[in-house]
Amino acid sequence: MAKIRIYELAKELGITSKELIVILEKEFDIKVKNHMSAIDEEDAELIEEIFQDKGNKTEKDKSEIVEHYENLENEKANKNMKKKKNKQIKSGKDKTEFEEKANSDKENGDIIEIEKTITVKELAEKINKPVSEVIKQLMLLGVMAAINQEIDFDIAEKVTNKFGIEVILKEENTGVIEEDIEIEYNEEDIVDENEEKRPPIVTVMGHVDHGKTSLLDVIKKTRITETEAGGITQHIGAYTVTVNDEKITFLDTPGHEAFTAMRARGAQITDIVILVVAADDGIMPQTIEAINHCKAANVPIIVAINKIDKVGANIDKVKQELTEYELIPEDWGGDTICVPVSAHTEEGVDNLLEMVVLSAEMMELKANPDRKAKGTVIEAKLDKGRGPVATILVQNGTLHVGDSIIVGTTYGRIRAMFNDKRQKIKSAGPSVPVEILGLSDVPSAGDRFHVVKDEKTARNTAEARLEKIRQEKFKKSHKVSLEDLYSQIQEGKIKELDVVVKADVQGSVEAVTQSLEKLSTDNVKVRVIHGGVGAITETDVILAAASNAIIIGFNVRPDSNAIGIAEKEEVDIKTYRVIYNALDDIKAAMLGLLDPDIKEVIQGRAEVRQVYKISNIGTIAGCYVIDGKITRNSNARVLRNGIVIFESTFASLKRFKDDVKEVASGYECGLSIEKFNDIKEGDIIEAYVLEEVKPQNI
Known part of the structure; x- marks a missing residue:
């Protein structure tokens, strides 16, 4: 039996999808999930007849529905405003009581204002006590401080409490702090009765050659000629198009790196993501990354299956692959909207834009144009x-x-x-x-x-x-790492441990992912937010920084860009050759047993420029030291395309004909690896040492 979509029927009846959904449930007892749900054509024809026969009644119903929604919104707004008012009254009352108490105590001489830090001598003078008595109380608290040494507010408060004196922290730049607090408070999602409908903000993502730019060019070309609401992306990096009198704002940042870099700074600006997948290529590594980035940001996805005009295009294959990443197409009983399009012939582009408008309608995107921007x-x-x-x-x-x-x-x-x-x-x-x-x-x-x-x-x-x-x-970073994981779990800061997994082959990615997720306990859940094949890249580090995750590398190494960004963003990268070592470290960290006795320190990296094979000696690699230094006594690791090939020690290290202990960055050298002759041009030789470090206090 033929079916018809809710949004199509709503268009024929001249009402919104939301109004039709309410009417179906109220008048016909037909329950539907959203605007993409379908009903039988017979039911649709019956509904159309009833609408024609009872035109006046329908208008009344529509007004009742609108009134019902307005009442709900008003109730919600009133409830929120009441909550906000109570909060303000309560905070105002608490503040008044505190100020009255503070003033009263000040009059009695029992309260003193001090800075965040204060010397022992200044504290003794403020509380009018001998310095020796203050130092004695500090020693009883386990703090060894001299007369001119500074102590923080918490310790000073404990000392003064021993003498029956209360101290409060002296406020600084009150006006600025209050203004900042007001700004932060405005960030909260408060229901505003003056809110109006706003255009959706859309970002296009996908694999590198699946047609993102071509699709954006078609949208710009076809829509900007029709209306003055469009724009030129070379100038501003964002533009607006109009579809059926509804505006859509597109961000010209189709890379997931920019998408995640913004989220890493706390900016959640995208309402909807259009995921472009080529019909002849299917799901590719960057597509998987884009899906994981969208899921981590909790942004709804509309899939545009592009290149349907090409030979070998298989739409059903793409839909099947999408189900493996929990994106079930709506015509297969899921919630993911999939639209076949062709950027070359412009087929399906109008339908894609219409789906964006309908999705935005269901999301009820609103903003108040009358407030401060x-x-x-x-x-x-x-x-x-x-x-x-x-x-x-x-x-x-x-x-x-x-x-x-x-x-x-x-x-x-x-x-x-x-x-x-x-x-x-x-x-x-x-x-x-x-x-x-x-x-x-x-x-x-x-x-x-x-x-x-x-x-x-x-x-x-x-x-x-x-x-x-x-x-x-100057303070310690709050980024999660294996070394301080247990203490953060105990303090309640960590409920989920997010992990990015990179390995040399797909089978290893799946094995490591499954093994890590099995380590979840009642206190902390281990969640792999992304898994991929190849070297640890800049993109992986940005995702980890945005999600406060750690990176586990199995038989792979980070490239130089990734190392630099990881140090800047303070992302913890752990690399392993044996899967059980990775599992043992995470398990031990979760149980508070991790003892970081050995730390790997990278000394330098050299690139193999030429290979010489010498009888009775073996293979000699002519290398150029690209960073750091190569030392004769350090361990050696051979990397090929970011994947670890072999680990050993240096058998020899020479500059011209002379044996040397080390070669610095920018110089050439000849070297050989112990028990390894399969060196090729382009390989990276990494020199590292294992250092003992004192375990951190947990």
Whole structure:
């Protein structure tokens, strides 16, 4: 029996999909999941007849439905506002009581204000006690401090409590902190009764040659000629198109690296992801990465099956492969929308855009254009003539020329604003991408921006944030690592241990993934968020940084870019040759038994430029040291395409005819590996040593 989709029937009846779903449940007792669900054609014809016969009643029903939704929204808004009000009243009451108590104690001389750190001598003077008595109390607490040594607030508080004196932390830059708190509070998802519908923000992702750029070009070409709402991506990196009088904002960042880099900075700007998969190629490594990135970000996916016009295209094969990654097509009983398209013939592009609009309709994307603007930086650069230039996306409120804004640790007053067609505009509402001038410095992609009351407030807040970042650089990182995993579990900071797995072959990836996930306990769940074949790359490190994950490498090594970013982002990378060692380390870390006695230190890397075979000696590799240094007594590791081929020691190390102990970066050398002659040009020789380190206190 033929079927008809809910959204198609709703279009014929002239109502929205949501209204039709409510009518089906209320009047006909037909329950459907969403706008992509299908009903029998006979039922659809019956519903159409009833609508024609009872036109007036239908209008009444529609008004009742609208009224019902408005009542629900009002109730939700009132409840939220009441909760917010109670919270404010409570916090205000608590603050008042605290201030009254503090003032009362001050009058009695029992409370003292001190800084975050204070010397022993200054503390003794403030509480009017002999220095010897203060030092004695510190010793009883297990703190050995001299008269001029600084102690922190927590220790000072314990000492003063022994003398029956209360201390409070002296507040600094109260105005700036309050402004920052207000900004952070505005980030919360509060139901706003003035919210209106906003366009969806869409990112296109997929494998490198599956037609992402071609598809974007078709969307731009076909839609920009029809309406003035479009734009030129070379100028701004984002543009808007119109479909059936509904606007869609596309971000011209089709790489998952940019997508994840933004999420790593706390920016969740994408509403929907279009995943492009070639019908003749199927799921490829970058497709899998894109799927994992979307799942980690919890963003809905619409699959565009591209190149359906090519010979060898197999749509069903693609759908079958999608099911392996928990993306079940809706026509197979799942929730994933799959649209066959051809960027070459432009077939199916209109249908794809319509699916985006319908998905956005079901998501009920809303924003309040009447509030102060906030949003995210898409990209930024320093222009010689115009100074710092930032492309930003307004996510809520309306941005005006002349507004003072704070962007991460940068601030400014908007001098000029351009839309995606490079036209000067005076204001921009929700989901509108614009290019702005007037910032004090170049912000980072993914930085949030907020409109504040004046430029002085923006400058003070930016300076306070910059100072906070400087202070945090001296503190220990809170990134998860095997060494401190147990302590973080005990403190309740870690509930799930996210892991990125890379190995030399797909079979090893699956084996390591399954074994790791079996280690899950009641306290912590081990979750593999991505698994792939090949060397550990920059992309893997960015994903791990965004998800606070660790990277497990099995028979593979990180490349130089990955090592640099891992050090910067403080991502923990562990490499193993034996799977049981990896499992034992993670299990031991979870149980608090990890004892990091041995640490591997990479001394240098050399590239094999030429190979010489000498009888009675073996294979000699003519190498160029690309970084670090190669030492004669260190261990050696041979890497081919990022995969570990052999591990041993150096049999010889020479500069010209002379034996040497070490060769520095930028110099050539000849070397041979103990018990290994299968050296080839292009191989990387890695020199490393194993050092003993003291275990950390847990």
